Amino acid sequence: DIQMTQSPSTLSASIGDRVTITCRASQNISTWLAWYQQKAGKAPKFLIYKASSLESAVPSRFSGSGSGTEFTLTITSLQPDDFATYYCQQYSTYSRTFGQGTKLEI
């Protein structure tokens, strides 16, 4: 299975900050990568697909980049609603795997 490793595991930031979360794949996954946001007790919310394509209705302060084995999720000008846990997921193989998550806290 392809392993996905996110860093950092926890990220402390303030309202208005710009933050970046990194996701590394154990082998080349081209751009078959998605990002999700999850708040405590809720279902994940879809943010980005194909590494950099923003899902409709997702605010433009979210952006994704990368290809191959290294990817980033960037959030500019953090808003109170953005404090949550973020997961990357590869879907280059049927056995899709998630990163362990990055908790973004105030």
Place this chain on the structure above:
Amino acid sequence: EVQLLESGGGLVQPGGSLRLSCAPSGFDFNSYAMSWVRQAPGKGLEWVSTISASGYSTYYADSLKGRLTISRDKSKSTLYLQINSLRVEDTAVYFCAKHRSAVYDAFDVWGQGTMVTVSS
């Protein structure tokens, strides 16, 4: 509005079986691949199983293979996950998720989840 509603979770003894259901609304269920993802208490997301739009192709996580059956009923527009020989470590919230389109795609809609607790 596109929605998914899971049901069928509950408390079950080790070795027991459970069938989870997922009822979609707001989209053509028969045109999209679907998956199940689980999340143990306080842990991350774990992909469990995927079924193609046609239902002909199914995929399972290696760690669970042999104990799972994913299926879909076109007439009832319902997705199912049968889990047998349940173990304590299967305790988790089970989410169903709609693919953007085909099997090899991201999950754009998630249900609220159904809790499965395996305990004696």
